[in-house]
Amino acid sequence: MSKRIIRFGVIGCGLMGKEFASAAARWCHLTSVNFEPSIVAVCDANPAAAEWFKEQVPSVERAYADYRELLADSAVDAVYCAVPHNLHAQIYVDIINAGKHLLGEKPFGMDLEANAAIQAALEVNPDVIVRSSSEFPFFPGAQQIVQWVKEGRFGKIIEVEAGFWHSSDLDPTKPINWKRRIATNGEYGCMGDLGLHVLHLPLRFGWKPSSVRSLLSKIVDERPDGRGGVAPCETWDNAILACEVEGNGSRFPMLLSMKRIAPGHANTWFIRIQGTAFSAEFTTKNPKQAASLPYEPGCPQAWHVVDAPYRSAYDTITGGIFEFGFSDSILQMWAAFCDEVANGEKMRQPFKCALPEEAAASHRVFTAALESERTGQTISIDW
Ligand SMILES: NC(=O)c1ccc[n+]([C@@H]2O[C@H](COP(=O)([O-])OP(=O)(O)OC[C@H]3O[C@@H](n4cnc5c(N)ncnc54)[C@H](O)[C@@H]3O)[C@@H](O)[C@H]2O)c1
Numbered sequence: 001m002s003k004r005i006i007r008f009g010v011i012g013c014g015l016m017g018k019e020f021a022s023a024a025a026r027w028c029h030l031t032s033v034n035f036e037p038s039i040v041a042v043c044d045a046n047p048a049a050a051e052w053f054k055e056q057v058p059s060v061e062r063a064y065a066d067y068r069e070l071l072a073d074s075a076v077d078a079v080y081c082a083v084p085h086n087l088h089a090q091i092y093v094d095i096i097n098a099g100k101h102l103l104g105e106k107p108f109g110m111d112l113e114a115n116a117a118i119q120a121a122l123e124v125n126p127d128v129i130v131r132s133s134s135e136f137p138f139f140p141g142a143q144q145i146v147q148w149v150k151e152g153r154f155g156k157i158i159e160v161e162a163g164f165w166h167s168s169d170l171d172p173t174k175p176i177n178w179k180r181r182i183a184t185n186g187e188y189g190c191m192g193d194l195g196l197h198v199l200h201l202p203l204r205f206g207w208k209p210s211s212v213r214s215l216l217s218k219i220v221d222e223r224p225d226g227r228g229g230v231a232p233c234e235t236w237d238n239a240i241l242a243c244e245v246e247g248n249g250s251r252f253p254m255l256l257s258m259k260r261i262a263p264g265h266a267n268t269w270f271i272r273i274q275g276t277a278f279s280a281e282f283t284t285k286n287p288k289q290a291a292s293l294p295y296e297p298g299c300p301q302a303w304h305v306v307d308a309p310y311r312s313a314y315d316t317i318t319g320g321i322f323e324f325g326f327s328d329s330i331l332q333m334w335a336a337f338c339d340e341v342a343n344g345e346k347m348r349q350p351f352k353c354a355l356p357e358e359a360a361a362s363h364r365v366f367t368a369a370l371e372s373e374r375t376g377q378t379i380s381i382d383w
Pocket of ligand 1 (some may be wrong): 065067182
């Protein structure tokens, strides 16, 4: 099968930039795709970070220290941008105005105003494909839940709970980084960092909160600054958002949580949906398992737990008897983005990466959550 090669530039060669390089390097894992990324150029303000790419990724031809030079490179069709949140607005707007397709990292701007600038650039460049990174919905168990929602299995929704929990920040000796500072991570704190992961599926299902009451916590006040001293931690560590969802004649509570300090949890992403006819849940804590509870009036209420086979959006060489992991979800997300760039609305399966309008909706929710924290009130959101 002939493949369309999509020539990528990577801006931000840190943790997530390298994850993309790894996914692109094992593209042969995917079967029956007519597209493939090739990372031809990289850019990082820190030359040592770009050096890793030059050594590890044979397709890289050019390394830049200024992202504007990468955007002027006519050999670059599309950009993956994974930089601190305070840089999203300027760099994403410049990428979009340069006419390059963009997979950007969440939260798509560090606040509502920054996000609005990105949305405005999109409006004048409607032909550029812009999506946000959000990989967890590509786990087979999450894809199963997407399918169940599409089939309308749940009956009347009783309640939804979704969250994303980390715990490495429980260690007060963990040094400070840009994610603990308002200037670089924004006032949202953990919501900006973890929140779009949590809201991606609920928003895809059309469940926009009509009101939010938030409880935000700062737990560790200061951390080692890496130079022998300590620095204040300025951002929210944990957020619990009690939301109400109204629409299409239904109304139900939705509890969203984003926690950097959830003892015992390392990258636990989950969604639980309870309905009058069907309930289901998936958590990356048990990444092989999907649980469901079909219900008929008067019948027993029994959870069914199955080991979900290795089956996600795109077919792979891995057999169904094996298990799926984080780097597989990154590969699947990249396949969905490249599929859309190569095939547009004729993409091979219908589940798209997180949309800019979903990122924009998440900003409305986080901004309302900050106001709720300040005022102690429940904040309404008009859509
Ligand atoms: N999808 C996920 O699971 C996931 C996980 C972690 C982080 N992220 C997101 O990825 C983004 C980056 O986070 P990270 O953890 O990779 O950060 P990181 O600190 O590991 O990497 C960021 C890189 O950007 C570079 N950089 C800074 N300013 C720059 C500039 N002006 N031009 C070019 N490069 C510049 C830094 O030198 C660094 O190498 C953030 O938006 C974050 O929210 C996503």
